[in-house]
Amino acid sequence: MTDGPPPTIPLGPGAEFDLVRRLVARWGPLAEGIGDDAAVVDLPAGERLVVSTDASVDRVHFRRDWLSAREIGYRATASALSDLAAMGARAVGVVVALTLPDAWRDALDDLADGIGDAVRRADGRVLGGDLSRGGELALAVTVLGAASRPVGRASARPGDALYVTGALGGPLRTLRALERGEAPSPADRARFAAPVARVAEGQWLAARGASAMIDVSDGLAADLRHVAAASGVRLCIDGDRVPCVAGASLEDALASGEEYELALTASPALDVLSFASTFGVPLTRIGTVEASRGEAGSVEVRGVESAARVDLPPGHDHFSR
Amino acid sequence: MTDGPPPTIPLGPGAEFDLVRRLVARWGPLAEGIGDDAAVVDLPAGERLVVSTDASVDRVHFRRDWLSAREIGYRATASALSDLAAMGARAVGVVVALTLPDAWRDALDDLADGIGDAVRRADGRVLGGDLSRGGELALAVTVLGAASRPVGRASARPGDALYVTGALGGPLRTLRALERGEAPSPADRARFAAPVARVAEGQWLAARGASAMIDVSDGLAADLRHVAAASGVRLCIDGDRVPCVAGASLEDALASGEEYELALTASPALDVLSFASTFGVPLTRIGTVEASRGEAGSVEVRGVESAARVDLPPGHDHFSR
Numbered sequence: 032m033t034d035g036p037p038p039t040i041p042l043g044p045g046a047e048f049d050l051v052r053r054l055v056a057r058w059g060p061l062a063e064g065i066g067d068d069a070a071v072v073d074l075p076a077g078e079r080l081v082v083s084t085d086a087s088v089d090r091v092h093f094r095r096d097w098l099s100a101r102e103i104g105y106r107a108t109a110s111a112l113s114d115l116a117a118m119g120a121r122a123v124g125v126v127v128a129l130t131l132p133d134a135w136r137d138a139l140d141d142l143a144d145g146i147g148d149a150v151r152r153a154d155g156r157v158l159g160g161d162l163s164r165g166g167e168l169a170l171a172v173t174v175l176g177a178a179s180r181p182v183g184r185a186s187a188r189p190g191d192a193l194y195v196t197g198a199l200g201g202p203l204r205t206l207r208a209l210e211r212g213e214a215p216s217p218a219d220r221a222r223f224a225a226p227v228a229r230v231a232e233g234q235w236l237a238a239r240g241a242s243a244m245i246d247v248s249d250g251l252a253a254d255l256r257h258v259a260a261a262s263g264v265r266l267c268i269d270g271d272r273v274p275c276v277a278g279a280s281l282e283d284a285l286a287s288g289e290e291y292e293l294a295l296t297a298s299p300a301l302d303v304l305s306f307a308s309t310f311g312v313p314l315t316r317i318g319t320v321e322a323s324r325g326e327a328g329s330v331e332v333r334g335v336e337s338a339a340r341v342d343l344p345p346g347h348d349h350f351s352r
Numbered sequence: 353m354t355d356g357p358p359p360t361i362p363l364g365p366g367a368e369f370d371l372v373r374r375l376v377a378r379w380g381p382l383a384e385g386i387g388d389d390a391a392v393v394d395l396p397a398g399e400r401l402v403v404s405t406d407a408s409v410d411r412v413h414f415r416r417d418w419l420s421a422r423e424i425g426y427r428a429t430a431s432a433l434s435d436l437a438a439m440g441a442r443a444v445g446v447v448v449a450l451t452l453p454d455a456w457r458d459a460l461d462d463l464a465d466g467i468g469d470a471v472r473r474a475d476g477r478v479l480g481g482d483l484s485r486g487g488e489l490a491l492a493v494t495v496l497g498a499a500s501r502p503v504g505r506a507s508a509r510p511g512d513a514l515y516v517t518g519a520l521g522g523p524l525r526t527l528r529a530l531e532r533g534e535a536p537s538p539a540d541r542a543r544f545a546a547p548v549a550r551v552a553e554g555q556w557l558a559a560r561g562a563s564a565m566i567d568v569s570d571g572l573a574a575d576l577r578h579v580a581a582a583s584g585v586r587l588c589i590d591g592d593r594v595p596c597v598a599g600a601s602l603e604d605a606l607a608s609g610e611e612y613e614l615a616l617t618a619s620p621a622l623d624v625l626s627f628a629s630t631f632g633v634p635l636t637r638i639g640t641v642e643a644s645r646g647e648a649g650s651v652e653v654r655g656v657e658s659a660a661r662v663d664l665p666p667g668h669d670h671f672s673r
Contacts, residue, residue, distance in 0.1 A: 040506050041584075041648070043577030046671040066582060067504045068438035068566060069404035069497070080401060082479065083390035084494055086449035088486040117389035128407035128449070128492040158403065161492075164670040165409040171449040171482075171492030173405055176390065183388040185361050245389060256364030261387060263362075327362070349485040350367040 040066025050139065050162055057143040063124065063156040070158035072123060074177050081120040081176040085111035089168040091349070097209050100138035102224045104145025104170065110248065111172035112153045112228035113291040117246040118183070119237025120176030122155035122230050127172050130165035142170070153230045176230075180237060187243035187262035187296040193318035194301065196229055196292045199251060200279025203287035222276065226291040232310050233293055241297045247290040252330055253346020255294055259328030266296075266328070268318040270335035281335065286344035296320050361387025371460065371483055378464040384445065384477040391479035393444060395498050402441040402497040406432035410489040412670070418530050421459035423545045425466025425491065431569065432493035433474045433549035434612040438567040439504070440558025441497030443476035443551050448493050451486035463491070474551045497551075501558060508564035508583035508617040514639035515622065517550055517613045520572060521600025524608035543597065547612040553631050554614055562618045568611040573651055574667020576615055580649030587617075587649070589639040591656035602656065607665035617641050 039055050039062060042048040055062045064070050074080060087093060087107035098106065108125060115122050127146060131139065150157055158175070201222030208215040215223070229246070236244065243262055245254045251273070259266045268285075275284040299316070306314040323329065330343060345351065360376050360383060363369040376383045385391050395401060408414060408428035419427065429446060436443050448467060452460065471478055479496070522543030529536040536544065550567075557565065564583055566575045572594070580587045589606075596605040620637070627635040644650065651664060 040504065041581040043574065043581045043667075045574070045667065045669045047669045050671055066578075067502075067506075068435040069402045069441070069495070069502070071439075071502045071504075072401040072403060074395070074401065076397060080393040080395065080496075081390045082393060082447060082494075082496060083482075084447040084449045084480065084492065085482050086451055086484050086486075086490075086492060088451050088484055088490075090487065091451075091485050114389040118392075120390070126403060126405040126494060128405045128494075130407055130409050130412075130490060159405065161404075161406050162670070163407050163409055164412050165407075165488060165490065166411065167486060167488045169407075169409075169451060169486065169490055169492075171405065171407060171490075171494075173403075173447060173449075173492075173494040174390070175401075175403060181388075181390070181392045183361065183392075185388075253364065253366070257387075260362040260364045346364075346366065348366045348368045349483070350371055 078177040083114035084173040086171040100141035101145040104142035107170040108149035113246040115176035116233035120178035122153040124156035124158035127160040130169040184261035191296040191320040192299040198274040199284035244295040249346040252285040265321040288347040399498040404435035405494040407492040421462035422466040425463035428491040429470035434567040436497035437554035441499035443474040445477035445479035448481040451490040505582035512617040512641040513620040519595040520605035565616040570667040573606040609668040
């Protein structure tokens with residue numbers, strides 16, 4: 032029982048534990064305190080624990096012919112860490128439940144390296160995990176973070192402005208190209224294969240008073256619907272202002288999921304230039320928060336230059352078919 | 353941003369979120385704060401966070417023809433909570449990443465009820481989760497607990513005594529019967545299908561100075577090897593004292609996994625009668641902790657009345673084949 036991070040603890044014999052030892056060796060100093068039944072974490076007084084879990088499953092969230100094993104490990108972990116970013120939390124660490132089919136056994140080191148890449152980039156640690164056999168590769172990544180003032184979805188207020196980080200549409204363009212059997216552009220592919228969990232950016236935004244925040248995982252329109260529903264407000268997107276990657280239409284940008292950019296509400300005076308110069312990523316004001324006309328919240332798109340009406344896309348939904 | 357547990361937050365539209373709403377309704381007051389990107393948890397000052405993750409995968413950890421959906425949900429959750437028990441921690445809550453094949457869609461309510469049964473029994477909450485489609489049913493349950501003095505595996509000391517809760521062998525007998533196509537005894541089946549995470553028992557033992565503790569998930573002998581390796585000691589099991597369920601041999605009791613009983617080291621003066629009268633479960637002194645003869649720890653069985661030598665079983669290992 033020490034107060035500091037415990038060293039990794041020796042495990043008993045067995046092939047399963049040989050694999051765990053291999054993972055821990057691969058992660059090096061990123062792995063912390065592995066080897067007990069559970070990890071022990073201390074948070075400084077004044078910080079609240081923030082926790083989220085996210086599964087990535089073969090042929091649902093990725094395809095092996097589209098991504099390398101390292102990219103699969105990275106992406107599964109970054110997508111989970113992105114939920115900490117959306118809360119304005121710093122990353123404390125991750126625990127990973129890895130289900131490994133025999134055909135993937137040789138990819139274990141690469142998967143571990145990808146997990147490590149994402150954890151290192153977010154300044155977290157690997158605190159523990161679970162390794163089991165299975166018929167289908169799956170990574171269930173649980174992320175632990177800390178924030179003195181976690182930012183939820185329910186506090187958007189009329190008079191706030193609506194913002195988004197980065198530029199949208201790349202992952203959707205990549206998926207379309209891959210499904211057609213074509214090569215996506217290198218820029219589009221990078222946005223899809225190596226998304227960045229905006230953990231530092233989320234903390235910056237929380238510290239400057241973001242009232243509600245969400246990460247763009249199902250598509251901007253669909254994700255903003257959650258903010259609108261939770262806050263009971265109308266979110267009005269100025270269609271001309273939505274930042275799109277090269278070649279992406281507004282419709283693409285509204286529908287593209289797995290972006291892991293942050294969408295948020297905050298004061299209209301938020302210093303977008305300071306954000307951009309700090310992170311090298313644009314922060315764009317894309318609309319306003321207005322009072323809801325009914326009980327439930329809603330999202331609408333306004334001011335589109337083209338006369339065509341923009342239908343709000345439904346967003347990615349595993350269970351819609 | 354409130355300090356108390358936030359109510360469940362409205363979600364946007366979609367079939368996936370309809371299922372989440374269904375789960376939250378099913379759990380009722382057990383579900384807490386679901387609907388943001390992440391859950392927020394506050395621990396009282398002086399308590400440390402304890403966290404572990406555990407995946408249960410169809411045809412690896414269970415078979416649908418052996419267990420009901422409710423039992424599968426219960427067992428996946430209880431096995432994860434058992435890691436909190438092994439640390440001497442109280443349960444704060446769980447987050448569940450559920451991968452649901454189409455063929456299991458109708459079982460969602462039963463799975464949720466089983467998860468709820470286990471969480472309620474451990475006095476925890478459902479704090480969040482993730483729901484996705486997949487080809488194979490899997491539940492990755494991450495448990496969050498709290499303890500002022502978490503009990504690890506590395507602090508067993510020569511002179512301590514070795515103890516185990518409950519009686520062992522039932523799950524192994526059940527698996528053998530099921531694999532032969534026979535019906536297990538009701539008592540054996542209950543031990544297999546409805547194991548109890550000994551969360552209250554673990555806290556009692558931690559408060560009374562347990563020096564090292566582990567839950568029996570891979571088999572007593574295999575699990576004690578982790579304690580021996582972590583602590584660098586020799587664990588000497590008195591074969592005649594190992595508590596066996598009716599019909600189980602010592603070999604069965606040493607090899608039987610998924611027991612979720614607690615094995616621990618503590619003072620020889622630990623009050624086993626007080627434990628038994630408090631919990632209605634036996635606590636049995638089964639051996640001693642001795643100094644290691646070499647670098648690494650070891651486990652041995654002594655004093656078996658039968659002349660037959662007892663070979664230490666290897667324990668359950670997903671990757672040994």
